[in-house]
Amino acid sequence: METVTTVAELRSIVKQWKKEGKSIGFVPTMGYLHEGHGSLISRARENDRVVVSIFVNPMQFGENEDFSSYPRDFERDCRFCGSLGTDIVFHPDPSEIYASDFCTFVDMSRLTENLCGKSRPGHFRGVCTVVAKLLNIVNPDRAYFGEKDAQQLAVIKRMVRDLNIDVEIIGCPIVREHDGLAKSSRNTYLNGDERKAALVLNKALSYAEMLAKKGVTDPETITSAMIELIKSEPLAKVDYVKAVNSITMEDIEKINPQTLIAIAVYIGKTRLIDNLIVR
Ligand code: PAF
Numbered sequence: 001m002e003t004v005t006t007v008a009e010l011r012s013i014v015k016q017w018k019k020e021g022k023s024i025g026f027v028p029t030m031g032y033l034h035e036g037h038g039s040l041i042s043r044a045r046e047n048d049r050v051v052v053s054i055f056v057n058p059m060q061f062g063e064n065e066d067f068s069s070y071p072r073d074f075e076r077d078c079r080f081c082g083s084l085g086t087d088i089v090f091h092p093d094p095s096e097i098y099a100s101d102f103c104t105f106v107d108m109s110r111l112t113e114n115l116c117g118k119s120r121p122g123h124f125r126g127v128c129t130v131v132a133k134l135l136n137i138v139n140p141d142r143a144y145f146g147e148k149d150a151q152q153l154a155v156i157k158r159m160v161r162d163l164n165i166d167v168e169i170i171g172c173p174i175v176r177e178h179d180g181l182a183k184s185s186r187n188t189y190l191n192g193d194e195r196k197a198a199l200v201l202n203k204a205l206s207y208a209e210m211l212a213k214k215g216v217t218d219p220e221t222i223t224s225a226m227i228e229l230i231k232s233e234p235l236a237k238v239d240y241v242k243a244v245n246s247i248t249m250e251d252i253e254k255i256n257p258q259t260l261i262a263i264a265v266y267i268g269k270t271r272l273i274d275n276l277i278v279r
Pocket residue numbers: 028029030055057060127130131149152
């Protein structure tokens with residue numbers, strides 16, 4: 001496995017692979033990798049070559065968010081990538097990605113106006129801009145994203161469609177801890193009590209699933225019941241609990257198959273997200 005830090009070097013390797021007719025799978029990450037990322041890398045092995053980027057993208061963090069404290073462990077990440085058969089880890093410096101006079105952005109309306117887009121203004125502008133740039137740099141056949149970030153996945157699929165970017169976007173299932181907590185690099189912020197309290201996210205989603213299975217179709221009835229359950233956990237504070245169309249991210253009037261139930265909850269100071277699609 002090779003580590004590459006410049007766009008020029010990565011492009012020249014990719015150019016050679018393309019000449020040889022190799023297919024390329026790409027997994028963009030912000031590092032501090034866990035089994036969720038591992039499942040994306042393993043799936044990406046369906047291509048001849050796999051590139052993983054590790055770049056904590058400053059543009060997608062708000063002013064009061066956790067950019068500087070975001071967990072980082074590059075050596076460990078490299079070992080993890082190597083063990084899963086990654087060919088290249090792309091680890092650019094922010095100055096390699098954003099020139100000092102950088103002024104071009106990819107912005108999206110509609111899909112970014114609800115859920116995390118509402119709670120984190122500017123977040124998806126940063127995500128779309130960096131993902132568009134990374135796709136231009138790596139030029140992969142397929143790129144892999146986790147379904148835990150359901151809105152991000154929908155936004156990226158739409159960006160790729162709207163901007164005619166020549167790549168297939170593949171969503172991969174949420175990977176959970178043994179007790180149901182969705183894997184996230186931010187879980188590392190949780191202390192012992194918070195880690196236990198964080199189970200309330202999955203509990204609330206399971207409750208919603210049970211209500212939907214019983215035939216409850218009113219989104220308000222389901223989301224209110226979820227909010228009540230989350231409120232019973234003293235360390236938890238609801239950011240949002242929503243039932244939306246899983247493609248447009250718009251609120252819906254009736255729960256149906258393919259409805260996305262998405263939640264964001266603060267456990268202490270840590271904001272965690274999780275979701276399920278009603279089947
Ligand atoms: O999901 C993430 O880790 C990031 O949002 C991404 C897609 C790597 C862009 O920085």
